Amino acid sequence: MTNIAAAACSSAETAAQLPTRLAKGFVDRLVIIIPYLWLLFFFLVPFIIVFKISLSQTAISMPPYTPVLDFGDGISGLFAGFRELNFDNYTWLTQDALYFNAYVTSLIIAGISTVLTLIVGYPIAYGMARAPATIRPTLLMLVILPFWTSFLIRVYAWIGILKPEGLLNQVLLATGLISQPLVILNTYTAIFIGIVYSYLPFMVLPLYSSLEKMDYSLIEAAQDLGCPPIGAFWKITFPLSLPGVIAGCLLVFIPAVGEFVIPDLLGGSQTLMIGKTLWNEFFANRDWPVSSAVAVILLLVLTVPIMFFQQAQAKAQEQGK
Amino acid sequence: MKSLGSIRRDFAPWNDPSAKPYIQFDKVTKKFGDFTAVNNLSLTIFEREFFALLGASGCGKSTLLRMLAGFEEPTAGRILLDGQDLRGIPPYKRPVNMMFQSYALFPHMTVEKNIAFGLKQEGMPAPDIEKRVAEMLRLVKLEQFAKRKPHQLSGGQRQRVALARSVAKRPKVLLLDEPLGALDKKLREETQFELMDLQQELGLTFVVVTHDQEEAMTMADRIAIMDKGEVMQVATPAEIYEAPTSRFVAHFVGNVNMFEGKVAERAANTTRITGATGAQIVVENAADTAKGADIVFAIRPEKIKVSSRKPADAVNALEGEVYDVAYLGDMTVYHIKLDDGQMVRASALNAARVSEDPLTWNDRAWVSFRPDAGVVLTR
Numbered sequence: 055m056t057n058i059a060a061a062a063c064s065s066a067e068t069a070a071q072l073p074t075r076l077a078k079g080f081v082d083r084l085v086i087i088i089p090y091l092w093l094l095f096f097f098l099v100p101f102i103i104v105f106k107i108s109l110s111q112t113a114i115s116m117p118p119y120t121p122v123l124d125f126g127d128g129i130s131g132l133f134a135g136f137r138e139l140n141f142d143n144y145t146w147l148t149q150d151a152l153y154f155n156a157y158v159t160s161l162i163i164a165g166i167s168t169v170l171t172l173i174v175g176y177p178i179a180y181g182m183a184r185a186p187a188t189i190r191p192t193l194l195m196l197v198i199l200p201f202w203t204s205f206l207i208r209v210y211a212w213i214g215i216l217k218p219e220g221l222l223n224q225v226l227l228a229t230g231l232i233s234q235p236l237v238i239l240n241t242y243t244a245i246f247i248g249i250v251y252s253y254l255p256f257m258v259l260p261l262y263s264s265l266e267k268m269d270y271s272l273i274e275a276a277q278d279l280g281c282p283p284i285g286a287f288w289k290i291t292f293p294l295s296l297p298g299v300i301a302g303c304l305l306v307f308i309p310a311v312g313e314f315v316i317p318d319l320l321g322g323s324q325t326l327m328i329g330k331t332l333w334n335e336f337f338a339n340r341d342w343p344v345s346s347a348v349a350v351i352l353l354l355v356l357t358v359p360i361m362f363f364q365q366a367q368a369k370a371q372e373q374g375k
Numbered sequence: 376m377k378s379l380g381s382i383r384r385d386f387a388p389w390n391d392p393s394a395k396p397y398i399q400f401d402k403v404t405k406k407f408g409d410f411t412a413v414n415n416l417s418l419t420i421f422e423r424e425f426f427a428l429l430g431a432s433g434c435g436k437s438t439l440l441r442m443l444a445g446f447e448e449p450t451a452g453r454i455l456l457d458g459q460d461l462r463g464i465p466p467y468k469r470p471v472n473m474m475f476q477s478y479a480l481f482p483h484m485t486v487e488k489n490i491a492f493g494l495k496q497e498g499m500p501a502p503d504i505e506k507r508v509a510e511m512l513r514l515v516k517l518e519q520f521a522k523r524k525p526h527q528l529s530g531g532q533r534q535r536v537a538l539a540r541s542v543a544k545r546p547k548v549l550l551l552d553e554p555l556g557a558l559d560k561k562l563r564e565e566t567q568f569e570l571m572d573l574q575q576e577l578g579l580t581f582v583v584v585t586h587d588q589e590e591a592m593t594m595a596d597r598i599a600i601m602d603k604g605e606v607m608q609v610a611t612p613a614e615i616y617e618a619p620t621s622r623f624v625a626h627f628v629g630n631v632n633m634f635e636g637k638v639a640e641r642a643a644n645t646t647r648i649t650g651a652t653g654a655q656i657v658v659e660n661a662a663d664t665a666k667g668a669d670i671v672f673a674i675r676p677e678k679i680k681v682s683s684r685k686p687a688d689a690v691n692a693l694e695g696e697v698y699d700v701a702y703l704g705d706m707t708v709y710h711i712k713l714d715d716g717q718m719v720r721a722s723a724l725n726a727a728r729v730s731e732d733p734l735t736w737n738d739r740a741w742v743s744f745r746p747d748a749g750v751v752l753t754r
Contacts (some may be wrong), residue, residue, distance in 0.1 A: 274446055278467070
């Protein structure tokens with residue numbers, strides 16, 4: 055008797071639980087769906103639009119390209135529009151050396167800047183991670199602080215510092231270290247300074263987080279086993295901070311390749327970088343299709359190697375486990 | 376033969392006035408800001424000794440070990456190793472190795488590379504390193520795990536890797552900071568004996584820091600009991616247990632009954648003590664106490680006999696009532712409330728399966744003990 059009652063009770067319970075469980079499953083899925091929707095609307099859709107424009111031809115009209123796919127023309131009109139699309143713009147990119155040179159220069163400048171940022175950022179992150187726990191939040195705050203001012207204003211400020219009659223030259227001349235003002239503004243040096251300065255927090259923060267969670271007793275163990283401090287750094291600290299190094303380098307390198315503001319303001323007119331080329335095509339030449347093609351290629355140049363790299367890393371991690 | 380010697384019968388350099396000390400802490404003080412971690416401490420450790428620093432957390436035992444390893448410099452005093460003053464010698468140049476409490480295994484290196492790390496620093500030729508690493512792996516029975524990374528090992532295996540890594544360089548002294556702290560009870564007991572075997576086999580001097588008295592008692596030749604940066608007593612495990620010199624040590628190691636009292640009468644061999652609550656106790660070993668002095672009589676629970684009738688021949692017999700009985704299998708623990716209010720803990724080994732005279736709650740009972748069963752403490 056009691057058994058039957060218990061059984062009835064339990065089945066009633068499951069019946070009552072079922073809808074809540076379904077609802078829970080739905081909520082769980084919703085949580086995953088939201089970021090995917092975000093990526094779909096704000097990344098994939100814009101990319102498809104840009105890609106479509108890159109297959110169009112430039113025209114003097116509004117918008118400045120043809121064909122404009124119009125859903126009002128019906129299916130046949132849409133197909134007719136699709137048939138007009140072609141890869142002429144991509145062929146064009148290969149025919150003019152300007153684009154190739156711009157890509158290569160951008161990659162080289164971004165690469166050198168990334169290395170410089172790493173060299174400057176690593177000691178900062180290391181110092182922060184080894185600082186007393188009580189002052190670490192303050193140091194972190196100081197690294198983030200520049201973000202509270204407009205990026206553009208900070209780059210403009212560097213013009214004031216670097217120009218021939220600027221702050222840096224005045225100080226150096228006054229102290230007698232140089233007799234002639236240094237020409238820094240409108241050179242690649244100025245671009246490096248600008249990029250290193252602007253992207254330093256993106257390097258310091260991931261480095262700091264990987265160095266901060268490292269167990270200091272590992273260093274003590276290395277020293278205990280006869281390894282002097284510098285050796286311990288290269289054999290223990292640096293290899294263990296590699297994830298932070300990689301994350302920081304990607305965070306600096308990727309935006310630096312497409313950087314437009316810094317080369318434009320600090321590098322002067324003769325610098326050839328892909329971000330500037332893209333801007334020129336878009337605003338000066340009003341050639342939306344070619345600039346879209348430049349953007350699509352830039353995306354490929356950046357994402358394909360990164361994807362391969364991440365895959366290799368995941369595989370290495372898999373083997374480690 | 377009456378003795379409170381060491382377990383290793385032929386090893387007692389601390390009793391030999393001509394023996395040369397190997398490690399010497401000479402009036403060492405270490406301060407961290409206002410906090411004094413180690414206070415004017417002197418201590419001598421001999422070669423091939425298995426020495427334990429035992430104390431509660433914050434007593435300064437780890438600081439002492441870290442000073443020996445070179446991670447901290449003493450604020451005052453000297454530390455000598457084999458006659459050499461260690462001041463100013465960085466950790467990577469000291470002939471001591473440490474096994475860390477957290478093991479501190481290098482997570483990006485395999486077991487093999489972890490063990491080889493110290494040897495590579497020494498500049499040992501590669502074939503020799505390979506041989507030594509293989510030998511170490513065999514010693515800690517981890518041959519088949521050579522290519523694993525630390526995170527692929529169990530806690531016990533990691534402990535072995537840490538041990539192999541720290542003895543691979545054949546240091547003069549091996550420092551072990553809570554070496555078994557992270558292991559479960561059963562593994563800990565097994566490992567205690569393995570550590571002792573290893574120490575014998577390699578002939579090294581071991582200095583181990585622990586808060587676990589059982590661990591210290593099991594492994595060490597001598598134990599230093601520490602409190603608030605000072606050494607309370609240095610002695611063999613048996614001496615620490617049977618002849619503590621202070622209330623702190625008596626309380627810290629094992630269970631103990633304390634009778635507060637005054638010296639009432641002194642005779643040639645025996646001293647009569649009047650307890651604060653009126654109990655009369657006769658003891659043998661209270662040599663250096665004056666009549667009327669305030670003392671404490673400390674006696675271990677297993678030295679006290681419990682019976683339902685007053686034992687005929689007992690010198691010391693006190694009457695009371697059974698307050699609590701705990702049957703633990705191998706032994707039974709009685710809590711007897713004496714008629715004067717004092718609570719006494721007594722334990723009896725259950726040597727026979729069936730007891731003839733079982734005591735239970737609220738029974739009248741007598742506790743009795745021999746005059747030499749306890750110690751008289753003055754501090």
